[in-house]
Amino acid sequence: MSRFGQLFRRRRLDSELAQEIAAHIEEKADELAEAGMSREKALLAARARFGNSTAVLEQSREVWSFAAVESLLRDLRISARGLRRTPLFTAVAVATLALGIGADAAIFSLMDAVLLRPLPFPQADRIVVLWERPPKTVKTASLGSRNQQNPASPANFLDWRDRTRSFDRMAAISVFPMGLSGFGEPREVDALQVSASFFRILGVRPLLGRAFDMSEDVPHGPRVVVLGFGLWQRQFGGDRTVIGRTVRLHDEPYTILGVMPERFDLPFAHADLLVPIQIARGMDSDEGRYLNVIAKLKPGVSMARAQADLSAVARQISVERPYVSRDWDAGVVSLYEQTTGEISTALLLLFGAVTFVLLIAAVNVANLLLMRGTGRQREIALRAALGASRSRIAIQLLAESLLLSIAGAALGVALAFAGLRAIVVSLPALALPRIEVCRSTRACSRSAWCFVWVQPSFSVLSRRWPSREPIRTKRSNRAAFAAPAAATAVCADCWW
Amino acid sequence: MNDDEQRSLFPGALEMMVLQTLRLGPLHGYAIAQHIRQTSEDLLQIEEGTLYPALQRLLREDWVGVEWGISPRNRKVRIYRITAAGRKQLQREVSSFDRMLTGIRRVMRPAES
Numbered sequence: 001m002s003r004f005g006q007l008f009r010r011r012r013l014d015s016e017l018a019q020e021i022a023a024h025i026e027e028k029a030d031e032l033a034e035a036g037m038s039r040e041k042a043l044l045a046a047r048a049r050f051g052n053s054t055a056v057l058e059q060s061r062e063v064w065s066f067a068a069v070e071s072l073l074r075d076l077r078i079s080a081r082g083l084r085r086t087p088l089f090t091a092v093a094v095a096t097l098a099l100g101i102g103a104d105a106a107i108f109s110l111m112d113a114v115l116l117r118p119l120p121f122p123q124a125d126r127i128v129v130l131w132e133r134p135p136k137t138v139k140t141a142s143l144g145s146r147n148q149q150n151p152a153s154p155a156n157f158l159d160w161r162d163r164t165r166s167f168d169r170m171a172a173i174s175v176f177p178m179g180l181s182g183f184g185e186p187r188e189v190d191a192l193q194v195s196a197s198f199f200r201i202l203g204v205r206p207l208l209g210r211a212f213d214m215s216e217d218v219p220h221g222p223r224v225v226v227l228g229f230g231l232w233q234r235q236f237g238g239d240r241t242v243i244g245r246t247v248r249l250h251d252e253p254y255t256i257l258g259v260m261p262e263r264f265d266l267p268f269a270h271a272d273l274l275v276p277i278q279i280a281r282g283m284d285s286d287e288g289r290y291l292n293v294i295a296k297l298k299p300g301v302s303m304a305r306a307q308a309d310l311s312a313v314a315r316q317i318s319v320e321r322p323y324v325s326r327d328w329d330a331g332v333v334s335l336y337e338q339t340t341g342e343i344s345t346a347l348l349l350l351f352g353a354v355t356f357v358l359l360i361a362a363v364n365v366a367n368l369l370l371m372r373g374t375g376r377q378r379e380i381a382l383r384a385a386l387g388a389s390r391s392r393i394a395i396q397l398l399a400e401s402l403l404l405s406i407a408g409a410a411l412g413v414a415l416a417f418a419g420l421r422a423i424v425v426s427l428p429a430l431a432l433p434r435i436e437v438c439r440s441t442r443a444c445s446r447s448a449w450c451f452v453w454v455q456p457s458f459s460v461l462s463r464r465w466p467s468r469e470p471i472r473t474k475r476s477n478r479a480a481f482a483a484p485a486a487a488t489a490v491c492a493d494c495w496w
Numbered sequence: 497m498n499d500d501e502q503r504s505l506f507p508g509a510l511e512m513m514v515l516q517t518l519r520l521g522p523l524h525g526y527a528i529a530q531h532i533r534q535t536s537e538d539l540l541q542i543e544e545g546t547l548y549p550a551l552q553r554l555l556r557e558d559w560v561g562v563e564w565g566i567s568p569r570n571r572k573v574r575i576y577r578i579t580a581a582g583r584k585q586l587q588r589e590v591s592s593f594d595r596m597l598t599g600i601r602r603v604m605r606p607a608e609s
Contacts, residue, residue: 019572021548024544049543050545051545051546060551
């Protein structure tokens with residue numbers, strides 16, 4: 001039905017209902033008068049028996065559904081007007097909420113990106129990182145719990161790979177700066193030397209061309225390279241014909257095999273390009289420990305079993321090569337744990353703190369609303385006397401806090417965006433792993449969630465007291481209806 | 497009368513009683529209220545105003561129709577009558593109400609069952 005039609009229909013419905021209710025009360029009064037009551041008393045009694053006629057009219061209207069929306073819009077308009085008239089109150093309330101919601105949204109987005117979002121690799125729960133564990137007597141450079149994590153030597157890596165049974169595949173990784181030339185400006189790049197199984201473990205396929213395979217990852221194998229997306233864009237201008245061409249690394253010619261997809265980056269190492277590591281037994285550097293090792297657990301193998309398996313091999317090694325490996329052990333850490341380990345406690349604490357900040361903000365705004373409610377006692381009592389039902393008054397008060405929290409959430413999102421940008425810019429990339437995944441839409445949805453959570457909690461708090469008072473007045477009206485009911489009736493008459 | 501004595505009806509109860517009342521013939525609002533009060537022998541003290549939202553719901557579902565008429569006291573009133581759909585609805589309501597009542601009775605008097 002058209003808007004005009006609705007309006008027309010509502011007018012008619014209203015006037016018909018009003019007439020009908022008036023007729024009802026008159027009929028009742030007639031009957032009471034016939035029984036011997038004075039006309040005036042009969043009318044009062046008839047009205048009392050009928051109940052709150054304004055509420056009846058409203059409830060009847062609401063049956064035809066458009067009333068609810070209309071009255072909500074009206075309440076919002078009235079609330080907006082009220083808030084505009086008290087700019088200081090509004091500013092304080094909105095700013096308080098915005099700070100609470102903004103901080104919460106920013107930290108949540110961070111936590112979500114770092115801790116909650118699954119790692120971007122298929123079957124990531126089976127991917128593990130392997131470390132050597134130095135004996136207690138050896139001092140290592142790294143700090144904290146990570147001093148139990150030492151890179152592996154090539155010889156030990158090969159023994160792990162060949163003797164353990166818990167892993168499907170194992171790959172060695174070594175970061176290595178290399179001079180790139182022969183294409184555009186010469187520059188130094190971060191090269192990642194990796195085993196061929198690296199790609200299979202992480203389940204990534206090149207965007208263009210192909211990755212190197214086992215046949216190329218052999219000692220003195222071919223010189224081949226897979227470009228990272230970033231380097232391909234910067235140095236090669238995203239040219240798709242680079243596949244098969246030659247670049248020079250450390251002045252040696254390397255053939256370009258492929259290009260990695262854009263979102264590929266290891267949690268713990270950034271790479272401009274990948275080259276095969278081509279480890280051989282009996283190399284000069286055999287005993288130096290410089291390899292990061294990743295592996296994929298066989299399906300159904302537990303971390304504990306993998307750990308026992310690896311430790312057994314490490315014990316064999318410490319017996320076989322005591323001159324470098326006496327008392328050295330080895331450890332298995334899940335990729336998730338490795339990525340988030342130390343940061344997770346700090347982030348969870350921070351998140352707990354901002355949640356309390358939000359809670360405090362909500363309580364403060366509730367308090368402000370409560371104070372405001374005290375000043376509005378008379379307005380509310382008057383509305384109740386005019387026949388506003390308890391729920392209508394409650395909705396009116398809710399509308400106000402709804403407006404406040406919408407404004408607070410909007411401003412909070414803006415703050416969260418700004419805060420996130422500041423955090424990302426001001427922290428070194430490695431301090432917070434996976435920060436790059438953190439996307440701003442998260443902040444938005446988070447704020448929406450906050451809003452849904454905050455809104456009712458403080459509305460309920462602030463609503464409790466103001467709506468009680470008028471209700472009590474209404475009750476007493478009913479108990480001894482003579483004088484107050486007459487007042488109500490007069491008001492109701494004006495209403496019609 | 498205090499609030500404790502005035503037990504509120506379950507949702508739909510008033511609508512059911514209005515339909516039942518209208519089955520006897522078209523009536524205006526006040527007469528419906530009167531009939532319910534009298535036949536319940538004053539056991540059901542419904543606030544008469546609540547009748548009107550209920551009537552609106554019945555109108556919306558097309559279970560009753562309405563037109564202007566004249567009351568026995570010569571007042572212009574709206575007179576409600578039950579529709580065919582309303583009769584069907586009443587039958588459904590009554591049978592589900594009977595089931596509910598039987599259920600409640602059984603629970604309240606477990607010794608007999």
